[in-house]
Amino acid sequence: MRISLIGRGRLGRTLFALLSASPHTVELLGRGALPATPDVVVLCVPDGAIAPLAAQLAIGPVLLHCSGACDLDVLAPHTRIGSLHPLMTFPGPEVGTPDLAGVPAAVSGTPEALADARAIAATLGLDAVEVPGDRRLYHAAAVIAGNFATVLLDAAAEALAAAGVPADQAPAMLAPLALRSLQNAVPSPRAALTGPAARGDHATIAAHREALVQAGLSELLSLYDPLTERAIAMSRRDG
Numbered sequence: 001m002r003i004s005l006i007g008r009g010r011l012g013r014t015l016f017a018l019l020s021a022s023p024h025t026v027e028l029l030g031r032g033a034l035p036a037t038p039d040v041v042v043l044c045v046p047d048g049a050i051a052p053l054a055a056q057l058a059i060g061p062v063l064l065h066c067s068g069a070c071d072l073d074v075l076a077p078h079t080r081i082g083s084l085h086p087l088m089t090f091p092g093p094e095v096g097t098p099d100l101a102g103v104p105a106a107v108s109g110t111p112e113a114l115a116d117a118r119a120i121a122a123t124l125g126l127d128a129v130e131v132p133g134d135r136r137l138y139h140a141a142a143v144i145a146g147n148f149a150t151v152l153l154d155a156a157a158e159a160l161a162a163a164g165v166p167a168d169q170a171p172a173m174l175a176p177l178a179l180r181s182l183q184n185a186v187p188s189p190r191a192a193l194t195g196p197a198a199r200g201d202h203a204t205i206a207a208h209r210e211a212l213v214q215a216g217l218s219e220l221l222s223l224y225d226p227l228t229e230r231a232i233a234m235s236r237r238d239g
Helices: 011-018 047-056 110-123 136-145 145-161 172-187 202-215 218-237
Strands: 002-006 025-029 042-044 062-065 081-086 104-109 127-130
Touching: 002 110, 011 025, 011 110, 042 110, 042 202, 047 062, 062 110, 081 110, 104 110, 110 127, 127 172, 136 145, 145 172, 202 218
Parallel strands: 002 025, 002 042, 042 062, 062 081, 104 127
Antiparallel strands: 081 104
């Protein structure tokens, strides 16, 4: 298969590095370049750039986008269209190349495009899954699980640094707890929940809030308070 990846961002560069080791013929192009004679064109560009770029491309090859939130109508006027969205974070090959073996990837499209999306996913080791519902909800779930987990680790590290731990050591110190908590939660998040909210320890929760304010970290209450309420609600659902 001849694959043209368009978009030199973190995702495009990572997919190019991974697919270059495969039997496929792969090229990586910037947005201003036009592919020659590929079988498949994969758009690895921000959501807002997909429709204008698709409109510039010659109709013929299968056209895929890698957006999690967009439907296929952004690929008009092409008719052999689909999507391939790996459910993984891509910091760029300079930072790290993720192991994609067994990682889910949302795929969709017309029959030929869907077959090509599945073939590329298989080459990368991805587990292709069709998501039949609202793609915006799918992508919101991905953002909450992925991006917000990073935001929470940053907030936790800030609080830990305020307690006296060197700031450059705080994320690594918290990482084993965060990673194990996520692993424990996979079978059942509610069953895996621990901590003061799960055991109804309102005195400790109040102490946390007081300490954050006294340390000049009152802005973290905008995370701490609603997440504590969510944790309490989770616990109450299970009695």
